[in-house]
Amino acid sequence: MKSPKPYSLLDLAIIREDYDAKDAYERSLQVAQHAEKLGYTRMWLAEHHNMANVGSSSPQILIGYLANGTSKIRLGSGGIMLPNHSPLIIAEQFGTLATLYPNRIDLGLGRAPGTDQTTATALRRGRHESVQEFPSDLDDLRQYFSEDNLDSKVRAFPAEGLDIPIYLLGSSMSSAMLASEKGLPYAFASHFAPGYLINASRHYRENFQPSEHLEKPYFISCVNVIAADSDEEAHYLATSFYQTALGIIRGRSYPMKKPVKSMEGIWTEPEAAAIQNMMACTFIGTKESLKPQFESFFRQVEVDELMVSTNIYDPEKRLRSLEITAEVLG
Structure with missing residues (x-):
């Protein structure tokens, strides 16, 4: 493919069937170390709550764990x-993270709770915070x-004066509008909510206002990739x-299950259609079959960086998938 783009990785520390959270965290570290060797730019971890089989309820802690086990890949929140x-x-x-691991920490921000409303209320302990307060937050x-905060009565140490890249995340038009207004890089969750991808990316680019942080728009699209040596x-x-x-369709948190020969009898036709x-x-295939899929995607959407989510049960197969992806995108 022409003009190789930076490629990165999103992880949720999903717990595998017959394993526990500790295994998920160890696999995330293994993936981070492997991705670093393969030239991935960054690895982000998402925040989710009250989901028994999603281990990334505390991305701040996991970022530190991964940063301590790697040397150069950027780590952050997605x-x-x-x-x-x-x-x-x-x-x-x-x-604190940026002080311990300088020039390696990203701060991606979202406005959704990452959970159900009851759990969101428990997290906020009575604070009536809503998405409407997100811009002021x-x-x-x-x-x-900011260094300008030095005369404030409330100061954040050791954050003050640190240049930590802030990214806005979204799956609709709201964050696209805010990111363009604030002159911030924008990451779109096309791996599970592709509906507004084209319109959000177009609005962001057309309305971007340069800022002290970013001179021109920087758009990241997250996609699913499952790669192997045969289709x-x-x-x-x-x-x-x-x-x-x-x-997700059924409103339940399933562990990462072993692959099966057929999904017939596991999902219904309406469920299959909803997931598709x-x-x-989502891009599935070999190095040869993935190339035209990515080329078609890049013709439709102008992206500055591609972030991949790769959910595979077998750890070694997952590492191999990341290798193939890097060969296609690098």
């Missing part, structure tokens, strides 16, 4: 759900990082991913 937290706390936490957070194997491995997605629609930005 994202921190800011309405769940005090901007001061996030500034202090990421200021973002301003507060950026102020804590048959890739589609077989993808059944683990489909079974996890089925949990939700996972429209």
Whole structure:
């Protein structure tokens, strides 16, 4: 493919069937170390709560764990759900991470709770925070990082004065509008919500306002990739991913299940159709068959960086998938 783009990785520390959270964290570290060797630019961890088989409820802690086991790959949040937290706390936490691991920490921010409303209420302990407060929370957070905050009565140490890249995350038009207005890089969750991808990316680019942080728009699209040495194997491995997605459709948290020969009898026709629609930005195949899929995608969407989510049950098969992906995109 022409003009290789930076490629990165999203991880949720999904717990495999017959294994526990410790295994998920160890596999995430293994993936980070492997991705670093393969030239991946960054690895982000998402924030989710009250999901028994998603291990990334505390991305801040996992970022530190992965950073301590790697040397150069960027680590960050994809994202921190800011309405769940005090901007001061996030500034202090990421200021600490950036101090320990300089020039390696990203702060991706989302406005959704990353959970159900009852759990969101428990997280916020009565604070009536909503998505409407997200822009002002973002301003507060950026102020804590600013050198101009030195005369404030409330200061964030050791965050003050640190240049930690902030990315806005989204799956609709709202964050695209805010990212373009604030002059911030923008990452779109096309791996599970592709519906607004084209319109959001176009609006972001056409309305981008240069800022002290970013002179021109920088757009990241996250997609699902399942790669293997044969198309048959890739589609077989993808059944683990489909079974996890089925949990989303059913409102349940399933562990990462072993692949199966066929999804027939596991999902219904309406469920299969819903998953295929939700996972429209999913690429499955070999190095040879993935290339035209990516080329078609890049013709439709102008992206500056591609972030991949690769959910495969077998750890070694997952590492191999990351190798093939790097060969295609590098």
